[in-house]
Amino acid sequence: MEGRRSQIVLGLDPDPNALWSTAGEPVRGISAESSSAERAAIAVADHCRTLIDATAQACVATKLQLACFERLGAPGWSALEAVAEHARAQGLLVIADGKRGDISVSASAYAQALLGGTQTPFGEVAGLGADMVTVNPLLGRDAIEPFVTAARAAGAGVLALVRTSNPGAADVEDLELAGGGSVWERLAAIVDELGAAGVGEAGISDVGAVVGATVPGHLARARELMPSATFLLPGVGAQGGRVEDLLPAFAPGRAGGLVTASRSIANAHLATGEDPAHAARAEAERLREAAWALG
Amino acid sequence: MEGRRSQIVLGLDPDPNALWSTAGEPVRGISAESSSAERAAIAVADHCRTLIDATAQACVATKLQLACFERLGAPGWSALEAVAEHARAQGLLVIADGKRGDISVSASAYAQALLGGTQTPFGEVAGLGADMVTVNPLLGRDAIEPFVTAARAAGAGVLALVRTSNPGAADVEDLELAGGGSVWERLAAIVDELGAAGVGEAGISDVGAVVGATVPGHLARARELMPSATFLLPGVGAQGGRVEDLLPAFAPGRAGGLVTASRSIANAHLATGEDPAHAARAEAERLREAAWALG
Numbered sequence: 001m002e003g004r005r006s007q008i009v010l011g012l013d014p015d016p017n018a019l020w021s022t023a024g025e026p027v028r029g030i031s032a033e034s035s036s037a038e039r040a041a042i043a044v045a046d047h048c049r050t051l052i053d054a055t056a057q058a059c060v061a062t063k064l065q066l067a068c069f070e071r072l073g074a075p076g077w078s079a080l081e082a083v084a085e086h087a088r089a090q091g092l093l094v095i096a097d098g099k100r101g102d103i104s105v106s107a108s109a110y111a112q113a114l115l116g117g118t119q120t121p122f123g124e125v126a127g128l129g130a131d132m133v134t135v136n137p138l139l140g141r142d143a144i145e146p147f148v149t150a151a152r153a154a155g156a157g158v159l160a161l162v163r164t165s166n167p168g169a170a171d172v173e174d175l176e177l178a179g180g181g182s183v184w185e186r187l188a189a190i191v192d193e194l195g196a197a198g199v200g201e202a203g204i205s206d207v208g209a210v211v212g213a214t215v216p217g218h219l220a221r222a223r224e225l226m227p228s229a230t231f232l233l234p235g236v237g238a239q240g241g242r243v244e245d246l247l248p249a250f251a252p253g254r255a256g257g258l259v260t261a262s263r264s265i266a267n268a269h270l271a272t273g274e275d276p277a278h279a280a281r282a283e284a285e286r287l288r289e290a291a292w293a294l295g
Numbered sequence: 296m297e298g299r300r301s302q303i304v305l306g307l308d309p310d311p312n313a314l315w316s317t318a319g320e321p322v323r324g325i326s327a328e329s330s331s332a333e334r335a336a337i338a339v340a341d342h343c344r345t346l347i348d349a350t351a352q353a354c355v356a357t358k359l360q361l362a363c364f365e366r367l368g369a370p371g372w373s374a375l376e377a378v379a380e381h382a383r384a385q386g387l388l389v390i391a392d393g394k395r396g397d398i399s400v401s402a403s404a405y406a407q408a409l410l411g412g413t414q415t416p417f418g419e420v421a422g423l424g425a426d427m428v429t430v431n432p433l434l435g436r437d438a439i440e441p442f443v444t445a446a447r448a449a450g451a452g453v454l455a456l457v458r459t460s461n462p463g464a465a466d467v468e469d470l471e472l473a474g475g476g477s478v479w480e481r482l483a484a485i486v487d488e489l490g491a492a493g494v495g496e497a498g499i500s501d502v503g504a505v506v507g508a509t510v511p512g513h514l515a516r517a518r519e520l521m522p523s524a525t526f527l528l529p530g531v532g533a534q535g536g537r538v539e540d541l542l543p544a545f546a547p548g549r550a551g552g553l554v555t556a557s558r559s560i561a562n563a564h565l566a567t568g569e570d571p572a573h574a575a576r577a578e579a580e581r582l583r584e585a586a587w588a589l590g
Contacts, residue, residue, distance in 0.1 A: 013400070013401065013404070016413060016414075016415035016416065016417075016420075017414065017415065017416065019416075022416050022417075029368075029369050036415060036417045036418035036419060036420050037420045037421075039415075039417035039418075040413070040415040040416075040417045040420055043415075043416075043417070065397075065401055065404070067395070067397060067401045067402075067404035067405040067408060068401075068404050070372075070404075070405065070408040071404050071405075071407040071408035071413045071420065071422065072413065072420055073324075073372055073373075073376065073408075073420065073421075073422075073423075074324050074369040074370070074372040074373040074376070075369070076372075077365075077368055077369040077371075077372045078368075078369040081368065081369070099395070099396055099397050099431075100362070100394070101394055101396075101431055101433075102360075102362060102394050103459065103460065103461040103463075104461065104463075105308070106308065106360055106362045106363075107362075109308070109360070109362035109363050109365075109366050110362040110365065110366075112366040113362060113365040113366035113368075118311065118335070118366045118367065119311075119312065120311035120312065120331060120334075120335040121311065121312065121314075121317050121335075121338075122311070122317075122331045122334035122335045122338070123331035123334075124331060125311075125331050125332045125335055125366065125367055125368065126332075126368075127366065128368075136394075136396055136431050136433055137433070137467065138396075138431055138432070138433040138456060138467055138468065139456070139459050139461055139463050139464060139467070139468070140461065140462070140463025140464055140465065140466030140467050140468070141463045141466050142461055142462055142463035143461065143463055161433060161434070164398065164434050165398065166398040166399065166434055166435065166437055166438065167435070167437055168398075168399075168434050168435025168436045168437035168438055169434060169435055170435065171435030171436050171485065172432065172433055172434070172435050172478065172481065172482065172485075173433065173434070173435070175472050175473075175474075175478065175481060176472065176473040176474070177470050177471065177472060177473060178470075178471035178472060178473050179470075179471070183467065183470065183478060186467065186470060187467065190466060190467075
């Protein structure tokens with residue numbers, strides 16, 4: 001963050017029908033441009049790499065929405081790997097946004113897929129090599145712990161959903177508990193507990209939280225409950241959140257908050273009529289400045 | 296179910312280090328046996344197909360644990376597609392067990408990946424074509440609805456996590472609410488509500504629930520809250536649940552419960568020393584008889 005003077009995360013959730021271009025360079029692992037999936041995956045990878053090149057200097061990380069790659073099948077997964085590799089080459093951290101959550105043996109398999117690797121009789125199969133993964137804590141501690149263990153072994157981090165940015169968050173996350181507090185506050189307590197052993201020199205833990213930027217009032221309370229957690233802050237831009245309202249996230253320092261924006265960067269040109277890369281760079285830079293000024 | 300006289304779901308969560316054999320026939324979409332991932336994916340697909348062949352006559356569906364395929368990257372996704380296709384050819388329903396959950400636009404993308412398909416400038420990309428998908432309801436109704444919409448369009452179904460079979464379920468799902476009832480009971484109410492418009496002639500809805508078989512006391516209450524839901528019942532066998540305790544699940548008829556077993560079938564030979572296929576078939580048949588006798 002200090003190097004880039006940025007807390008901005010470039011969210012990549014590529015829609016094959018809203019690419020900057022439908023051309024594309026070959027992608028390793030996609031053998032031929034024979035099927036719709038292969039051609040779409042190549043175009044999606046190309047779009048993401050171009051978007052990364054346009055905005056990397058204003059960003060500290062990229063967040064890959066796994067759903068958008070999975071819908072292109074095996075070629076989509078190859079595109080995902082190619083985009084992650086390109087992001088790393090541009091100096092960006094890679095956040096695998098899959099919101100996985102399962103019982104322990106399956107959570108371990110997801111952690112192998114995204115953070116570590118898998119020993120097989122045919123040799124080790126490398127995972128995606130993400131620097132952070134989003135996880136869903138509904139199933140409780142034993143569904144999160146395998147990710148924390150794998151992340152610590154890999155020098156990576158975990159971001160658990162605590163209070164999301166969508167209207168439906170009111171249905172479950174906001175429910176009040178008989179013992180006091182809400183479901184999301186209980187999730188915050190679990191994050192704080194699991195992260196206690198992973199607080200580094202900067203005072204930031206390797207277990208963080210996803211806290212939507214759409215309801216700013218929650219941020220101060222979330223920070224109280226999770227003093228050392230990095231907050232991944234979705235909801236700025238297309239979902240209505242404003243950078244200026246994020247101040248409580250940065251209480252432990254600038255590394256306390258990662259501000260993620262997807263469509264507002266990728267689609268900036270639709271409002272201005274500019275070249276897509278130029279508009280994206282300008283929007284990412286605007287967000288970078290606004291967030292950095294809060295620190 | 297009537298045709299097979301079975302409510303048994305063959306759970307497939309292949310561990311590359313516990314395959315019946317490490318040989319394998321070619322898999323479409325995996326171009327060469329050059330990498331560890333490709334060779335492992337071919338062996339995993341072969342293992343799953345052999346296990347399906349051994350047990351299909353005693354089962355009504357197969358449940359694919361997506362994590363176990365994703366950890367093999369793009370070749371793993373090709374293996375997943377090949378196994379799903381083989382299961383369908385053997386007359387089994389396919390349950391994609393990914394426990395996905397995300398905000399609406401991303402939930403729609405997951406639904407495209409697993410249930411429907413994706414329109415692209417390069418033509419339609421088919422999804423996995425699952426008959427049912429597991430989803431995580433922590434994010435609320437708007438995270439589930441896109442799956443329900445896609446499932447209805449495809450003649451498929453959705454199974455939302457309500458009360459899982461792992462010890463960590465106590466951490467969040469079992470929390471008591473200020474308004475009465477527990478978190479999981481509230482999730483059950485959401486399932487019942489979203490499924491109301493999808494109750495078919497047999498009295499069973501297209502929105503079902505995952506209810507662990509490890510705490511039988513929950514089943515009667517779950518059935519009370521979700522009278523029309525199909526219950527996917529994990530936890531029998533390796534996790535300690537017993538078929539005999541599942542009776543409340545079948546209150547609306549035999550189609551009210553899908554009994555899923557994974558390791559207890561695939562690893563049955565480890566206890567008996569028999570041929571793996573023979574032991575698996577015998578265990579699946581034992582489960583089938585025990586469950587069918589309850590109806």
